[in-house]
Amino acid sequence: MLFSPGWRAPVRQGQVLAVFTLGLLLGGTLTAAVLWLLSGLAAPLPGAVRTGAILAVAVLGVAREAGWVRVPLPQNARQIPQDVLQRRVRRGALQFGFELGTGVRTFVSASAPYVVALGLLLSHQGPVTTILAGTGFGAGRAVTAAVRYASRHDEWDDRRVTRMPLLTNAIGITVLIALAVLLV
Amino acid sequence: MPAAETLPAGRLRRGLTEPLLPFAALALLAVAAAAADQAVLCWASVGALAGYSLSGSV
Numbered sequence: 001m002l003f004s005p006g007w008r009a010p011v012r013q014g015q016v017l018a019v020f021t022l023g024l025l026l027g028g029t030l031t032a033a034v035l036w037l038l039s040g041l042a043a044p045l046p047g048a049v050r051t052g053a054i055l056a057v058a059v060l061g062v063a064r065e066a067g068w069v070r071v072p073l074p075q076n077a078r079q080i081p082q083d084v085l086q087r088r089v090r091r092g093a094l095q096f097g098f099e100l101g102t103g104v105r106t107f108v109s110a111s112a113p114y115v116v117a118l119g120l121l122l123s124h125q126g127p128v129t130t131i132l133a134g135t136g137f138g139a140g141r142a143v144t145a146a147v148r149y150a151s152r153h154d155e156w157d158d159r160r161v162t163r164m165p166l167l168t169n170a171i172g173i174t175v176l177i178a179l180a181v182l183l184v
Numbered sequence: 185m186p187a188a189e190t191l192p193a194g195r196l197r198r199g200l201t202e203p204l205l206p207f208a209a210l211a212l213l214a215v216a217a218a219a220a221d222q223a224v225l226c227w228a229s230v231g232a233l234a235g236y237s238l239s240g241s242v
Binding site for chain 2: 024028032103106107108109110111112113115116119120125128129130132133134135136137138139140141142143144147148150151152153156157159160161163164166167168170171172174175177178179181182
């Protein structure tokens with residue numbers, strides 16, 4: 001594991017975390033830039049229709065996380081190959097982070113990323129807002145690695161797994177509330 | 185007996201790295217930014233929440 005306390009590679013773990021985080025930020029930024037380009041297609045739709053669609057998707061996301069509805073996610077159901085990290089640690093961490101940061105190269109199992117992506121597509125925000133949302137996505141993914149690293153204990157993974165159902169539900173509800181307050 | 189009780193480093197670290205803490209901070213930021221009509225900050229924090237919802241997923 002990249003940020004395990006049992007780290008034995010000849011490269012400092014903090015350096016790997018920094019490079020991995022950079023990759024995540026770049027990946028999220030790239031995806032957001034593409035979303036911003038595509039969001040122009042939604043611009044001709046009336047504002048009320050776009051806002052209604054965004055909030056409907058956010059409600060659907062909450063319902064899916066709560067287990068009330070089953071919605072198959074259009075995710076790329078694959079994992080990034082382990083050998084990416086085994087060839088060169090720093091370059092591998094950068095590539096690994098970048099692929100994770102794009103959100104299209106591997107599993108995206110929670111509803112919130114889809115809600116945010118569709119929200120950005122439909123609301124047609126400015127380039128800075130859209131791109132920073134993507135950078136934020138990368139940063140949000142980096143938080144997990146940073147906190148895991150800071151914990152210095154394998155037990156952190158157990159705590160994270162225990163809290164995941166609560167986290168994904170709470171994040172879905174928070175995204176719905178924030179977007180409703182912002183857009184309505 | 186020590187004059188003042190101090191929190192063991194392990195317990196402090198464990199508390200500070202609680203997986204729900206980043207969610208709480210980002211959620212507060214997202215909703216506060218939305219209420220203040222700060223679209224850039226709101227979308228950035230909502231994006232970060234979306235990223236954090238994939239915690240541990242690779």
